[in-house]
Amino acid sequence: MSNKPVIASYRVPKSKVIEEYEIKKSRFICWIAPATSREEAIQLVDQAKAEYPDARHHCWAYILGNPDNAASAAANDDGEPSGTAGKPILNVLQHKNIGDVVAVVIRYFGGIKLGAGGLVRAYGTATQQASELLTLIEQVPHQDVKIECDYADEPTLRRWIESQKGILLASEYSDKASLNVSLPVDCVDDLYTLTAGWKGTEIDSE
Template sequence: MSYPIPAAICKTEYEIKKSRFIAWAAYAPDREAAMQLLSQAKSEYPDARHHCWAYLLGNPASAASAAMSDDGEPSGTAGKPILNVLQHKGVGDVMLVVIRYFGGIKLGAGGLVRAYSSAAQQVMEQLEIQQRVAMAEFTICCDFSQEQFLRHWLDQVQGQVIDIGYSHQVQVVISVPESEAGGLPDVASERGWNLLIAE
């Protein structure tokens, strides 16, 4: 299943009543990558009062996982509005961090919700996206003489080697676009590869 994902990190800045809201949106295929972006934002803006965030992992139509944090802002005024924007943008595997520098003027709960929503909205509108290609994993056992051909075939179909092991044969775990996976059994039987479908 293919769906849109961020193509590159995008950063925007928004100011309201002297409070600065710096929004970052980037590709995050898993929670670990999302948390990495958060710590990057914290190290770049260590003196900011809040680093609020939300992420949406997997297909945006039925996200595998979603989470958010108000990071010290009143409950429901930051993480939830950020997540809300993500849920309406149709982009998956995305982490959005909004960094806030307090400007001395209180915005009130409604004002905060609007400010965090606007910051998130702005960065998502400027975010470059690309299609995620659904991949399928297989394990192939083949003779050493076949390894070069296998690598060549993977290059042609935009596949990749995930893991490789050498014993009396070469055992290769590969990942190929689902659109190409249908042709693999034919190539395997033609070449004498032992093809196992990864669980």
């Protein structure tokens, strides 16, 4: 057995959504989209700045990885008073328990100041309304595994990999069949069970 802890799946956005919220003549346009790296997240921020270059603020937040134990999370107020924009955006994403996600809220100032509390509510509301439009899908973490087995066992192994929605990354053939695969992490122990009686089978799941 691999004795590795099971890594839980989590929900991620399927695609980008856009929603607009207006209060006291200020417009808040919220984009929420998938992002699996800081580079992808910042790319969306840059796209928002390019599409709305005359907006007063482009505030944002992102969560990378499983939201219960995020690999990275960040927020930015982009000139709004500290804690009144990026943090409320991030709070909504955290409350929704969404991972691999970035939200950008573009603000057009309407001439009426909202105050710190008003800004917190406005950025939070814009993000909340956009989040309700999201279609969420389950993200299942994968683990790369190398398997060496006899040729006679390879067809069974391939069928099992396909049934578990694994991905064949590479294969090599010499005295044995060698398969590099990406498996859902909660299937790795099952692989050891499947191959327990196979002679000459070696598995590297480190």
